[in-house]
Amino acid sequence: MKRNLETIFVCANCGNEFSKWAGQCSACHEWNSLKEVKSLGKKIKSGRASASVAPTLKNLKEINSENKSNVAIFSTDIKEFDRVLGKGIVRGQVVLFAGEPGIGKSTLLTQLLGKIGGLYVAGEETAEQIALRVERLGLDKEKFDILETNIVEEIAGVIERTNNVFKIVVVDSIQMMMSENNASVPGSIGQIRESTFRLVEMAKKSGAAIFIVGHVTKEGEIAGPKMMEHMVDTVLYFEGERNGELRILRVDKNRFGPTDEVGVFKMEEKGLREISSEEVSLIDNKVSQIGSTVSLVMEGTRPLLVEIQALVTESFSQMPKRIFSGIDFNRGQLLVAVAQKVLGIPLYKEDVFVAVSGGIKISDPGVDLAVIGAIYSSYKDRPYKNGIVLVGEVSLLGQVRKVKMGEKRTKEIKSLGREMLTINSIRELKELI
Known part of the structure; x- marks a missing residue:
């Protein structure tokens, strides 16, 4: 006998099921997430629930002393x-x-x-x-x-x-x-x-x-x-x-x-x-170049030296492009706005492209200063001196804040024969170029 299929709508975000389609999921409030699915319309029992053995109560002390191989x-x-x-x-x-x-x-x-x-x-x-x-x-x-x-x-x-x-x-x-x-x-x-x-x-x-x-x-x-x-x-x-x-x-x-x-x-x-950490090299160029900065990020307990590259070029469209690879798009937009306001550069008429070498994605806020530094270097068409490393979180006012594990970062940078730049505001970048 042919089984009738029931049409249900499942939220792709939270997985809740609904009998009718809606523009917004009432469970997680996500818009346009309900997808049509065909199901058998029968209740499925799990293997544990259908087993003849009734569930038993276990005390953690008994588990640890009884059979440690289970964990x-x-x-x-x-x-x-x-x-x-x-x-x-x-x-x-x-x-x-x-x-x-x-x-x-x-x-x-x-x-x-x-x-x-x-x-x-x-x-x-x-x-x-x-x-x-x-x-x-x-x-x-x-x-x-x-x-x-x-x-x-x-x-x-x-x-x-x-x-x-x-x-x-x-x-x-x-x-x-x-x-x-x-x-x-x-x-x-x-x-x-x-x-x-x-x-x-x-x-x-x-x-x-x-x-x-x-x-x-x-x-x-x-x-x-x-x-x-x-x-x-x-x-x-x-x-x-x-x-x-x-x-x-x-x-x-x-x-x-x-x-x-x-x-x-x-x-x-x-x-x-x-x-190992010593073999990791995410820096393409040993010599400082225009639009390039070096930063040290912490991935867990592992320090990684990364290169940030930026390209700022004149835009010929009504809405200049903003493309970020390896960093969060919204964070990148924010840093561009801070650079434009505090450094006084007209990025509203420039296309801005930012990329992290090596293809990795960075969520460490300590890379903020390096991103703004690379953008400023590309706009001014001048490089920084060799060997400097830019580390710091940038606020909306352009102030450079300290980041977590600062001492460990400084020690790692010195061991690599480089110099960690210490500044209080991104305005000081003008004196470095």
Whole structure:
């Protein structure tokens, strides 16, 4: 008998369901976020709720003394990965691993399985294609078990039949997964939400750590409902310039560790190689050039020397362009306005382009002074002297404020043979050019 499909509307931001479409979600108040989804119109029971065993009450003291292996943390054997996660992977942890296409998500997770071993759920590739990648990376094929499926119920069946032997399960990717309990197509909001729920439930029941690969949209957000990020334990972003060598692993959410650490990798012929702070070089030019400044940012506890490049050129349009790569757009707009007001330069008739070398994204406010310094240098068409580093948060009045970990930054800059510039106002930049 044919089952009737019910039309519902799901909010792409919070995941709430509605029977009718509306311009604004009444739950999270986001505009134009309701998407039409076809569902079976039946209530789906979770595996835990449908089990014959009644839920039991557990005391934390009993868990710690009874079986410490249930909360065991094991290393990934990749130092940069461990740095980002905290001390390593927690049993039953669910990690959402997101990044742009071609950035190296599958490569890094393949190398992770090559270290520890585990199950690779191939929703986008065949076993033969994965075997080629494993050979290219020089990894041991015996550590890989490949499951070609995009149905989460089949994944659960395999894990149960193998008596939870896998410590790590990689699902590539969540946009290709589907649940038999949902009639919508793979990649839809309903399927992504249902599949994620099933995978989280699977991880907690089996104790296997599940890495879910997620694609990002052109805006840089993970494709799918925002609620997916709330369901998982950890959200990792893998970023960098696709044509460049440097890759940054950044944590956005972590229930078991810090959220301010980054891991740095370098893409090579044999895959991704982790690199230390001393090897990280985000400066293209050793000699100071027009429109270029150097700043030191703190990514967690790791100091990184970065180069800020700016181009200010006459605009021939009614609305001058403002393009920022690597820094927040609104923050960039604010810094342009402060530079125009305090330094007295007519940027209202100039196109302004600002970029961070290396393709990384910076949220550290200590880079404000370097951004304004690069803009001013490009406008005046004159460089700063060699070896100076601009660090400081800039207020709306043009005052330069101190930033966190100031002593550590100063020590790091001196160890690199450079000079940290100390000024109280951006007006003092006029005396440096």
